[in-house]
Amino acid sequence: MLGGIEAGGTKFICGVGTGPDDLRTVQFPTTTPQATVEQAVAFFRAQEPVDAVGIGSFGPVELKTGHIAATPKPGWRDFDFAGTVRRALGVRVVFNTDVNAAALGEERWGAAQGLRDFMYVTVGTGIGAGAVANGELVYGLKHPEMGHVRIPHDLARDPFPGCCPFHGDCLEGLASGPAMQARWGCPSSELSPELPAWDLEAHYLALAVNNWACVLSPQRIVMGGGVMRMPGLIERIRTQWASILNGYMPASEIVPPLLGGRSGVLGALVLAERADS
């Protein structure tokens, strides 16, 4: 049996199983590293023994060592995430980013089946993406940080200065869930779909999609995360991107995840399989 952890900035989802049909999950808020990992470990101990655990973690992370890196999230910087889980459960642990895990989940069972060039994007507490090019996850020097691309910011239309502690008005600073909350004074889920807030959000995400697609030219872009749950947002992004592209190159398909909120934890099971190799 395999275990998976989707470690998000807001919540953890832990699961045991072999795929979507037999997956048993639990979820709880992300608090301190020690308390949150203890809850995960307790869940796995209460299930039948797992042979390996995959972790898809919020970032930035150090993939080689399984640590969290320079996150602004209090208490998590330099936390030995993979090592802590490995020692507590006594099993092999495969560590990757949350978005790489979700990309693997959607590739195996979801909206990216059979594709060799695609992205999985999350728009929520942060903005990030996992990319597969020529059938392989893209890592490079470390791992992509797609939420930190710079996009045009029309200060006359949107005087909000952005909320990224590193970059101010990078994409994440302008279009993440916390950015929407800081700009509009309430969580994005409470903003009615007809408000101009969503045109602005679609505009920023279309600019980001444009930049990602100019670099990777993916066949499909799967867009998930809390903010993407707003009805109609994906259609608005498609429309605004078509206007930005102006026919210059073929547009990648933009689709929601087929696995809904389970892309990450299911992808963590795919990671756990790799413990053998």
Next chain:
Amino acid sequence: MLGGIEAGGTKFICGVGTGPDDLRTVQFPTTTPQATVEQAVAFFRAQEPVDAVGIGSFGPVELKTGHIAATPKPGWRDFDFAGTVRRALGVRVVFNTDVNAAALGEERWGAAQGLRDFMYVTVGTGIGAGAVANGELVYGLKHPEMGHVRIPHDLARDPFPGCCPFHGDCLEGLASGPAMQARWGCPSSELSPELPAWDLEAHYLALAVNNWACVLSPQRIVMGGGVMRMPGLIERIRTQWASILNGYMPASEIVPPLLGGRSGVLGALVLAERADS
């Protein structure tokens, strides 16, 4: 013997040989497709017979068919480039983008030897890049169009509206050679390095480097092309990118091509080798 063509928007470079040590080249301006390809064919006929020809072409291109696609360049749209060369010389032709060819040249003999994740960027008549991720060229749906990313454009500092016929103030519209010429009234090569024009240019290119690196996280970015010949420009891009990154993630190395103006034509020889496979 192998032949290579680097087909640029401004000039063609044709070469015959096996590598940098024995390469014989000729170059001439890019005029109409027919006249320019005739000159290339005449060069190859005057050499010892070639077994295959590699072409690295300006874009956008249709890689599968070897055609030029929707270029604004007069006369070249829908031109059957690979087929015309194949029929004229009676040899196998391998067709790719100019920047993918240059990336292969720098990988084999230049600044990207031994790397599995890097980019070759040209900043000249247009702006484009070839990317290698996990040791393989990135294609995706078609091929990257990295010159058409959107970046912040501070209209107060730079009221020039951009000159991309498709997108106005995309990267290429703001920072290509023609953009510099239109904004400042003379070719970039005549702008003295101490002018503020070069701070602005470094700023735009640093924003682009940031966006590319957030997506691909390359180990190294090789930056060539006519505009990049300005002394000190690479150092200014490094400095401005460090300021933009603000320590958030490791910076990719930014270096000039080791093969100078021959990256593309040498890479076209690497393409020609692939005619056998």
